[in-house]
Amino acid sequence: MAEKKPLIKELTKGFLAENPVLRLVLGTCPTLAVSTSVTNAIGMGISASAVLICSNIAISALRKIIPSKVRIPAYIVVIASFVTIVQMIVKAFAPALNESLGVYLPLIVVNCIILGRAEAFAGKNKVLASAVDGLGMGIGFTAALLAMAIVRELLGAGSFAGHAIPLLSQNPMTIFILPPGGFFVFGILMACANKIAEGRGKPKAELHGCESCPMAASCKLIQTDSAENVKEATVE
Amino acid sequence: MKAFLFILLTAILTQNFILCKFLGICPFLGVSKKLNTAVGMSAAVIFVMVLATAVTYPINTLLEKNDLAYLQTIVFILVIAALVQLVEIVLKKYIPSLYSALGIYLPLITTNCAVLGVVLLNVDNGYNFVQSLTNSFGAGVGFLLAMVMFAGVRERMESCDIPKFMQGLPITLVAASLTAVSFLGFTGLVEGIFPGVTI
Numbered sequence: 001m002a003e004k005k006p007l008i009k010e011l012t013k014g015f016l017a018e019n020p021v022l023r024l025v026l027g028t029c030p031t032l033a034v035s036t037s038v039t040n041a042i043g044m045g046i047s048a049s050a051v052l053i054c055s056n057i058a059i060s061a062l063r064k065i066i067p068s069k070v071r072i073p074a075y076i077v078v079i080a081s082f083v084t085i086v087q088m089i090v091k092a093f094a095p096a097l098n099e100s101l102g103v104y105l106p107l108i109v110v111n112c113i114i115l116g117r118a119e120a121f122a123g124k125n126k127v128l129a130s131a132v133d134g135l136g137m138g139i140g141f142t143a144a145l146l147a148m149a150i151v152r153e154l155l156g157a158g159s160f161a162g163h164a165i166p167l168l169s170q171n172p173m174t175i176f177i178l179p180p181g182g183f184f185v186f187g188i189l190m191a192c193a194n195k196i197a198e199g200r201g202k203p204k205a206e207l208h209g210c211e212s213c214p215m216a217a218s219c220k221l222i223q224t225d226s227a228e229n230v231k232e233a234t235v236e
Numbered sequence: 237m238k239a240f241l242f243i244l245l246t247a248i249l250t251q252n253f254i255l256c257k258f259l260g261i262c263p264f265l266g267v268s269k270k271l272n273t274a275v276g277m278s279a280a281v282i283f284v285m286v287l288a289t290a291v292t293y294p295i296n297t298l299l300e301k302n303d304l305a306y307l308q309t310i311v312f313i314l315v316i317a318a319l320v321q322l323v324e325i326v327l328k329k330y331i332p333s334l335y336s337a338l339g340i341y342l343p344l345i346t347t348n349c350a351v352l353g354v355v356l357l358n359v360d361n362g363y364n365f366v367q368s369l370t371n372s373f374g375a376g377v378g379f380l381l382a383m384v385m386f387a388g389v390r391e392r393m394e395s396c397d398i399p400k401f402m403q404g405l406p407i408t409l410v411a412a413s414l415t416a417v418s419f420l421g422f423t424g425l426v427e428g429i430f431p432g433v434t435i
Contacts, residue, residue: 025405028258028261028262028265029258029259029260029261029262029349030258032258032261033257033258033259073314073317076313076314076317077310077314080309080310080313080314081310083309083310084306084307084309084310087306087309088306102360103353103356103357103360106308106309106352106356107259107349107352107353107356109309109310109313109352110313110348110349110352111349112262175417178416178420179255179256179258179416179419179420180413180414180416180417180420181413182258182413183409183410183412183413183416184409184410184413186409187402187405187406187407187408187409187410187412187413188406188410190405190406190409191401191402191406194401194404194406195401198400198401
């Protein structure tokens with residue numbers, strides 16, 4: 001990761017080429033759970049992005065102090081601290097959002113995107129690059145969340161951000177805001193992303209057991225063969 | 237007694253962790269390709285969930301007594317991570333047979349949202365100690381049920397002719413969607429069996 005990349009590239013790669021949700025298949029739990037309405041999606045996107053940027057900055061600044069043997073617990077402590085701060089802010093200034101996000105707000109701690117970026121990028125790069133990477137990934141996450149939420153809310157509730165849309169709201173297909181609709185819309189969205197990626201000659205998104213999990217590098221289950229995969233993925 | 241059955245069945249069927257609450261999607265999509273890995277992973281999840289609940293409940297009481305409830309997230313995740321490590325060491329030393337069955341799945345569970353999720357939900361719902369344990373056990377069994385069902389679906393998908401751009405994850409997610417539809421059928425079931433029971 002030593003080569004110099006222009007900062008703008010670090011920013012934009014998170015939108016499409018390395019979109020965390022649709023290309024890297026990280027953070028699927030919150031994507032499915034809170035995309036029932038546009039408001040929730042934006043709230044979740046902003047909260048997770050804030051944690052991601054702050055933790056990327058902190059971890060990148062501390063990367064030379066943290067011994068590599070205990071880096072995962074150290075990262076978790078940093079991330080959990082920022083999540084607690086964000087949780088307090090949301091509770092104080094947007095109690096309605098806190099209510100509707102519920103348990104998924106503290107669960108940002110275990111969002112694979114954040115630990116994954118800490119492991120793959122912030123632990124090896126300079127502070128500014130890490131901050132920009134966090135911002136890009138945060139925007140990519142929010143965009144994917146928003147795309148799903150728009151489809152699900154329009155079809156499932158016939159509204160957009162709580163405002164009823166005349167024709168659609170008469171007979172909304174409620175199944176789209178129920179759990180099965182979440183899986184379905186996510187599957188179709190990923191198929192579209194694959195189709196676009198295929199046109200550009202990129203491989204399709206794939207979840208190979210635990211390789212895509214940020215714990216993979218430190219987990220002994222696949223230590224031998226996936227260490228190279230992880231390295232490849234990050235060099236890209 | 238009724239209350240416990242109510243919590244148990246709700247956690248397994250109507251509020252299934254994977255298919256209704258979307259917690260633990262990564263192992264659901266990643267480890268459900270074969271039946272035996274699905275069962276092994278689920279067994280490890282049940283084990284860690286119940287253990288984590290048993291350990292975090294007294295800690296949470298302590299935190300709440302000292303007005304430190306805002307530290308829940310950070311304390312719980314650290315306790316769970318430490319606990320998983322400890323369990324791994326203990327199992328390796330004293331119960332090697334169990335370790336060989338569950339060992340490889342344990343490190344994967346540390347940052348699993350299902351485990352932290354069940355602990356936080358127990359606190360949110362205000363369950364007492366035994367109710368928390370029941371809920372965690374139920375959530376784990378629900379996890380097992382969804383994993384086993386889905387492993388069966390996936391094994392059949394292997395031999396299907398799927399359009400190229402739908403291959404891999406997209407078709408898996410659509411199949412998960414249909415599996416989730418079957419769990420929608422349980423809506424209202426538990427309330428119907430135990431009318432008037434409230435926790």
